[in-house]
Amino acid sequence: xxxxxxxxxxxxxxxxxxxxxxxxxxxxxxxxxxxxxxxxxxxxxxxxxxxxxxxxxxxxxxxxxxxxxxxxxxxxxxxxxxxxxxxxxxxxxxxxxxxxxxxxxxxxxxxxxxxxxxxxxxxxxxxxxxxxxxxxxxxxxxxxxxxxxxxxxxxxxxxxxxxxxxxxxxxxxxxxxxxxxxxxxxxxxxxxxxxxxxxxxxxxxxxxxxxxxxxxxxxxxxxxxxxxxxxxxxxxxxxxxxxxxxxxxxxxxxxxxxxxxxxxxxxxxxxxxxxxxxxxxxxxxxxxxxxxxxxxxxxxxxxxxxxx
Numbered sequence: 001x002x003x004x005x006x007x008x009x010x011x012x013x014x015x016x017x018x019x020x021x022x023x024x025x026x027x028x029x030x031x032x033x034x035x036x037x038x039x040x041x042x043x044x045x046x047x048x049x050x051x052x053x054x055x056x057x058x059x060x061x062x063x064x065x066x067x068x069x070x071x072x073x074x075x076x077x078x079x080x081x082x083x084x085x086x087x088x089x090x091x092x093x094x095x096x097x098x099x100x101x102x103x104x105x106x107x108x109x110x111x112x113x114x115x116x117x118x119x120x121x122x123x124x125x126x127x128x129x130x131x132x133x134x135x136x137x138x139x140x141x142x143x144x145x146x147x148x149x150x151x152x153x154x155x156x157x158x159x160x161x162x163x164x165x166x167x168x169x170x171x172x173x174x175x176x177x178x179x180x181x182x183x184x185x186x187x188x189x190x191x192x193x194x195x196x197x198x199x200x201x202x203x204x205x206x207x208x209x210x211x212x213x214x215x216x217x218x219x220x221x222x223x224x225x226x227x228x229x230x231x232x233x234x235x236x237x238x239x240x241x242x243x244x245x246x247x248x249x250x251x252x253x254x255x256x257x258x259x260x261x262x263x264x265x266x267x268x269x270x271x272x273x274x275x276x277x278x279x280x281x282x283x284x285x286x287x288x289x290x291x292x293x294x295x296x297x298x299x300x301x302x303x304x305x306x307x308x
Contacts, residue, residue, distance in 0.1 A: 025286070026269070026282070026283050026286055027271075027275060027279045027282060027283055028051075029271075029273070030097075030271040030272050030273035030275075031051050031052070031269060031270075031271055032051075032052050032054075032086065032089055032270045032271060032272050033049045033051060033052040033054045033083070033086065033089075033268075033269070033270045034049065034050050034051035034052070034268070034269045034270075035047055035048070035049055035050070035056055035081075035083070035268045035269075036048075036050055036068070036069065036070070036266075036267060037063075037066060037070050037071045037072045037265070037266055037267070037268070038066075038068075038069040038070040039063055039069075039070045041070075042058065042063060042070070045057055045058040045059070046058070047072075047081060051269075053087070054083060054084045054086050054087065055084075056081050056082055056083045056084065056248070057081065057082040057084075058072065058081050059078070059079060059080050059081065059082065060075070060077075060078050060079040060080070061073060061074050061079040061080065061081055061249060062075070062079075064264060066101070066264060066266035066267070067101040067103070067196045067266045067267060067287060068101070068266060068267055068287060070266075071101075071264050071265060071266035071267075072249070072264065072265055072266075073263070073264045074249040074250075074260065074261045074262060074263060074264070074265065075260075075262065076106060076111065076260050076261065076262030077260055078257075078260060079249055079250070079260060079261075080247045080248060080249040080250035080257055080260065080261075081247070081248040081249055082245045082246075082247060083114075083245060083246040083247070083248055083268075084245050084246070085116075085241065085242040085243065085244065085245045085246065086242060086246060086270065087241070088241045089241070089242070089270065089272060090123050090125075090239055090240060090241040090242035091239050091240055091241050092239070092272040093123065093125055093172075093203065093239040094203060094205075094206075094216075094237050094238075094239055095203060095204065095205045095272070095273050095274055096202075096203050096270070096271060096272055096273065096274065097200060097201065097202050097203075097269075097270070097271040097273065097274055097275045098114065098127070098199075098200070098201040098268075098269075098270055099198075099199070099200045099201075099267075099268070099269040099270075099271070099275075099283060100113070100114075100198075100199050100265055100266070100267060100268045100269075101196055101197070101198055101199075101265070101266040101267045101287060102191065102196070102197050102199050102263065102264070102265055102266075103194065103195065103196045103197070103263050103264040103265075103266075104129070104191070104192050104194070104261070104262060104263025104264070105192055105193060105194035105263070106130075106192055106261075106262035106263060107130060107165050107166070107192045109130065109163050110128055110129065110130045110131025110132075110161050110162070110163050110164070110259060111128070111129050111130060111131070111259050111260060111261045111262060112126060112127070112128050112129070112247075112249075112250055112251035112258070112259040112260075112261060113126070113127040113128070113129055113199070113248070113249075113261060113265070114126050114127060114246060114247060114248045114249070114251075115127070115128070115171060115246070115247060115250075115251035115252060115253075115259075116242050116244050116245065116246040116247065116251075116252045117173070117244070117251065117252065117253050117254055118242060118243050118244050118254065119243070119244075119254045119255075120175065121173050121174070121175050121180040121182075122174070122175050122240060122243065123173070123174050123175075123239050123240055123241075123242055124171060124172065124173035124174070125171060125172055125173075125246070126170075126171040126246075126251060127168060127169065127170055127171065127199070127201055128161060128168075128169040128171060128251070128259065129167075129168060129169075129191075129192065129261075130163060130164060130165055130166065130167060130192065131161040131162065131163060131164060131167060131169055131259070132161065132162055132164040132167050132169060132186055161259070166188045166189065166190040166191075166192065167186050167187065167188055167189075168186065168187060168188075168189045168191070168220060169184060169185070169186040170184065170185040170186065170201055170218050170220060171184060172184070172203065172218065174237055174238065174239050174240075181237065183216075183218070185218050185220075187220075187227060189220070189222055189227060191222065197222055197223055198221070198222070198223050198224060198283075198284045198287055199220070199221075199222060200220065200221040200222075200275065200280050200283075200284075201218070201219075201220055202218065202219045202220070202221070202274045202275060202280075203216075203218050203274060204216060204217040204218065204219065204274045205274065206237075215231045216231065216237070217231045219274075221277075221280045221284075223284065224280060224281050224284035224285070226277060226280075248265060248268060249261040249265060267287060269283075
């Protein structure tokens with residue numbers, strides 16, 4: 001009976017996407033968690049993870065119409081979603097992908113799309129909007145010269161985020177002995193225009209160039225287009241599971257919520273590997289097809305249930 005249900009679900013899926021001109025659903029290889037934010041996947045303040053085991057907790061965010069069915073709107077004050085610590089995902093952070101549809105017009109201060117920062121800089125990960133960092137004992141980067149940089153400082157590491165309009169800041173940190181390794185990428189990408197944008201943050205696998213030097217790249221895709229970011233030079237990075245939960249719509253700074261997002265977030269997915277350009281394009285184009293994607297949560301929720 002289970003096999004029959006499985007086959008019927010696959011047939012239904014292919015039929016739906018073929019009918020609308022799509023023969024492939026969203027990418028599932030390496031998918032850890034998927035929060036649709038559709039109304040039928042929110043029970044009180046519990047937000048269902050329709051793929052994994054990381055049901056989230058909604059704190060104040062309001063249910064609204066989204067890019068695909070329902071979404072959550074954040075008021076910029078005290079709203080966020082606790083995505084949990086994502087199990088052992090933190091230890092897989094060195095090659096991973098964060099994906100979401102985002103709509104905001106807020107440009108009055110820096111905010112956070114998502115972030116976790118563990119105590120003593122054990123592991124950190126996130127995206128800040130309209131903000132850049134100043135570091136103690138280091139010359140602050142000028143807004144006209146935003147670029148990737150690599151810095152090691154002592155265990156008392158801290159940073160101050162300054163308002164810098166239209167900058168998207170990718171945040172990644174971990175601890176090596178007594179020091180913090182902090183890798184940050186930032187560029188001006190004007191997405192705060194009141195329109196929907198597809199955001200994908202990728203941490204790539206390390207590779208060795210022709211001179212034997214090891215590199216690691218972080219990349220951001222906006223509306224299916226890869227945006228240029230510099231690469232980081234350095235030794236392999238070892239991460240550990242998060243001790244603090246990841247916050248969406250705010251930053252979790254060692255247990256304290258900060259930098260609350262003002263806008264709407266929809267269709268959040270996390271993968272334990274970097275998506276390719278073709279895979280990013282696939283997910284983006286499916287998100288553009290309202291007719292096809294209206295059926296996605298129901299179809300894949302059914303498939304996930306059938307496979308259990």
